[in-house]
Amino acid sequence: MIRIESVTKRYADGTVAVDDLTLDIPDGSITVLVGPSGCGKTTTLRMINRMIEPSGGRILLDGQDLAQQPVTALRRSMGYVIQNAGLFQHRTIVDNIATVPRMLGWDRGRARERARELMDRVGLDATLAKRYPYQLSGGQQQRVGVARALAADPPVLLMDEPFSAVDPIVRKGLQAELLRIQSELGKTIVFVTHDIDEAIKLGNMIAVMRTGGHLAQYAPPDELLSAPADAFVEDFLGTDRGIRRLSFFTSAGLDVTATPIVTADADAAQIAERTLPELPYLLVTDADGKPLGWAKAEDLAPRTDAGDGASTEDGASTADLLPHGRPFVLGQDSLRDALDCAVLSPTGWAVAVDGTGKVVGVTSQETIATAIRGAHAGRATKPAEPDADAPDAADTSAAGPAQAPATDGPAPDAPDGDADAPVKAAR
Amino acid sequence: MNILNFLNTFFSDGANWHGANGIPHRLLEHIQYSAVALAIAAAIGLPIGLFTGHTGRGGYALSAFATGARALPSFGLLVLMTIWLGQLGTTPAMIPLVALAVAPILVTTHEAIRSVDPAPVDAARGMGMTSPSVLFQVELPVALPLILGGLRSAAIQVVSTATIAAYISLGGFGRYIIDGLASHTYSDVVGGAVLVAGLALATIGVFWLVGRLVVSPGVRRGR
Numbered sequence: 001m002i003r004i005e006s007v008t009k010r011y012a013d014g015t016v017a018v019d020d021l022t023l024d025i026p027d028g029s030i031t032v033l034v035g036p037s038g039c040g041k042t043t044t045l046r047m048i049n050r051m052i053e054p055s056g057g058r059i060l061l062d063g064q065d066l067a068q069q070p071v072t073a074l075r076r077s078m079g080y081v082i083q084n085a086g087l088f089q090h091r092t093i094v095d096n097i098a099t100v101p102r103m104l105g106w107d108r109g110r111a112r113e114r115a116r117e118l119m120d121r122v123g124l125d126a127t128l129a130k131r132y133p134y135q136l137s138g139g140q141q142q143r144v145g146v147a148r149a150l151a152a153d154p155p156v157l158l159m160d161e162p163f164s165a166v167d168p169i170v171r172k173g174l175q176a177e178l179l180r181i182q183s184e185l186g187k188t189i190v191f192v193t194h195d196i197d198e199a200i201k202l203g204n205m206i207a208v209m210r211t212g213g214h215l216a217q218y219a220p221p222d223e224l225l226s227a228p229a230d231a232f233v234e235d236f237l238g239t240d241r242g243i244r245r246l247s248f249f250t251s252a253g254l255d256v257t258a259t260p261i262v263t264a265d266a267d268a269a270q271i272a273e274r275t276l277p278e279l280p281y282l283l284v285t286d287a288d289g290k291p292l293g294w295a296k297a298e299d300l301a302p303r304t305d306a307g308d309g310a311s312t313e314d315g316a317s318t319a320d321l322l323p324h325g326r327p328f329v330l331g332q333d334s335l336r337d338a339l340d341c342a343v344l345s346p347t348g349w350a351v352a353v354d355g356t357g358k359v360v361g362v363t364s365q366e367t368i369a370t371a372i373r374g375a376h377a378g379r380a381t382k383p384a385e386p387d388a389d390a391p392d393a394a395d396t397s398a399a400g401p402a403q404a405p406a407t408d409g410p411a412p413d414a415p416d417g418d419a420d421a422p423v424k425a426a427r
Numbered sequence: 428m429n430i431l432n433f434l435n436t437f438f439s440d441g442a443n444w445h446g447a448n449g450i451p452h453r454l455l456e457h458i459q460y461s462a463v464a465l466a467i468a469a470a471i472g473l474p475i476g477l478f479t480g481h482t483g484r485g486g487y488a489l490s491a492f493a494t495g496a497r498a499l500p501s502f503g504l505l506v507l508m509t510i511w512l513g514q515l516g517t518t519p520a521m522i523p524l525v526a527l528a529v530a531p532i533l534v535t536t537h538e539a540i541r542s543v544d545p546a547p548v549d550a551a552r553g554m555g556m557t558s559p560s561v562l563f564q565v566e567l568p569v570a571l572p573l574i575l576g577g578l579r580s581a582a583i584q585v586v587s588t589a590t591i592a593a594y595i596s597l598g599g600f601g602r603y604i605i606d607g608l609a610s611h612t613y614s615d616v617v618g619g620a621v622l623v624a625g626l627a628l629a630t631i632g633v634f635w636l637v638g639r640l641v642v643s644p645g646v647r648r649g650r
Contacts, residue, residue: 046553049553051549051552051553071555072555072556072557073555074555075552075553075554075555076554076555077555080550080553080554082546082549082550082553083546084546085546085550086544086546086547086548086549086550086551087547087550088547088551088564088565088568088569089544089547089569089643089645089646090568090569090642090643090645090646091643091645092645099551099554100554100555103554103555103556103560132643132644132645133645134645145550148550148554149554158553
């Protein structure tokens with residue numbers, strides 16, 4: 001554990017960058033320091049590896065005062081990742097990554113072997129090993145930066161706005177990659193950002209700091225969103241924190257119904273049987289159970305009658321279907337994803353699929369609202385916020401639990417769970 | 428007689444290719460003066476420039492020194508040194524040449540190190556590199572093209588100015604110019620001047636080659 005104890009940083013000109021900060025950073029998790037510029041978050045981070053020395057207080061690592069330790073040895077035991085990666089442009093990628101192992105006295109061969117291992121770990125193609133930094137994209141360079149920081153397998157990783165300089169799509173990929181690496185390695189990560197969304201996405205704990213180096217609130221993201229300590233934190237979190245908090249509620253217990261789902265060749269009887277009273281639409285799937293789109297019950301019936309038995313081609317009918325929008329993965333995606341799907345759906349109903357993309361059911365906005373209220377009640381956190389969600393209509397549609405239509409087909413081919421598979425940036 | 432005739436006269440004279448006053452011998456002398464002066468200037472300028480560039484200290488003192496050094500007239504210094512020191516071998520000629528070369532080496536080295544991107548330097552320190560390692564493993568390799576540029580311009584100035592050594596009875600290509608002027612043998616003057624210019628061009632070529640060999644492809648193509 002890293003314990004920051006009444007730490008103050010005051011510069012010669014009287015500026016106070018960090019003011020009497022006390023913070024316990026737990027092992028094996030990501031702690032994010034977030035705040036507007038000038039809040040002292042980077043200064044705090046840089047005091048942990050003594051790039052900046054505190055002017056008061058102390059920082060303990062596993063009970064040992066950092067000030068007592070030799071500074072180079074201390075820094076070599078902590079990975080350090082900065083904005084723009086800060087790669088050595090005169091060294092190849094593999095030698096950049098091998099920097100700290102080489103400093104620790106590893107021989108060149110072993111250090112390079114370790115570097116190649118890490119390239120794989122962070123999703124860099126092995127063919128890049130002999131390239132120079134200028135030949136890589138910004139996102140790739142930042143991956144090298146992360147690999148370089150991990151090279152000597154330090155227990156602590158300090159990351160100073162590492163993803164701020166790349167475009168949003170690449171940033172999203174890097175964030176997902178960091179979470180994946182962290183789930184494998186379980187490092188103690190201190191992460192500085194000015195982006196509250198990034199903080200909420202990555203942090204197990206979030207320290208919100210305000211100008212002048214004060215700690216405004218230190219809490220897990222869920223609690224931060226549900227109970228901001230004061231107006232500053234609330235303002236910093238932005239307007240839609242109620243919706244964003246739904247990211248922390250799983251869709252696992254969400255009620256979905258498989259009733260209004262038919263295949264493209266359904267006959268009139270099936271259509272009549274499967275039409276729900278509150279939903280004049282049916283979701284049409286292909287033979288594999290993948291969603292094709294929504295159709296009005298009365299539109300669907302005559303056409304399937306007219307279309308004779310030879311209609312294996314469902315292209316003609318899908319052209320007339322309403323788009324089903326992006327489905328959510330039941331149990332894997334959050335209630336926020338489910339709600340988003342429902343809001344975007346032309347019918348107001350979200351389509352739930354399993355890991356392979358097969359439809360397991362559909363669910364209404366009202367059902368999701370019920371689940372949200374249930375989730376809020378289930379959390380023993382501060383009073384559930386009165387904002388956003390719930391159109392409070394009595395939910396008529398709490399249909400039976402998930403019941404997949406036609407569960408045939410092969411075993412799921414694990415979409416991205418495979419730990420060692422290099423994951424590409426653009427996803 | 429035009430320049431081409433002068434050149435023809437000078438280079439086709441067999442006497443100019445043999446003995447102590449032959450072109451090969453004068454070339455060696457000229458290279459020797461230049462190389463020694465450049466080596467001494469580099470031995471002074473590089474360490475100071477690397478240190479001040481790395482620590483960021485002494486920038487003002489450096490620019491004051493450089494301005495002063497540029498204002499020094501090499502020829503005046505040569506005469507002064509000869510009067511003070513007498514004919515002490517090549518020493519009186521070396522002093523103005525070294526004084527000429529130190530300033531560009533020192534100032535460009537300082538500036539080259541200062542201009543290194545601070546991000547990798549910060550990363551290197553944060554990873555636990557010692558201060559000398561940061562200088563020699565991070566800053567110097569990246570600053571090398573600029574530092575070589577400083578050495579190259581110093582070398583060119585030294586090669587051109589080394590002609591004045593002949594004024595105090597030393598050798599080098601300056602002999603042809605000084606003696607030619609004294610004896611009104613203008614073909615020697617023109618020939619000597621062309622030789623000096625050619626050697627300066629060859630110097631540029633040598634530095635280009637050195638750059639290809641010692642500068643990392645990552646830095647060379649990264650620019």
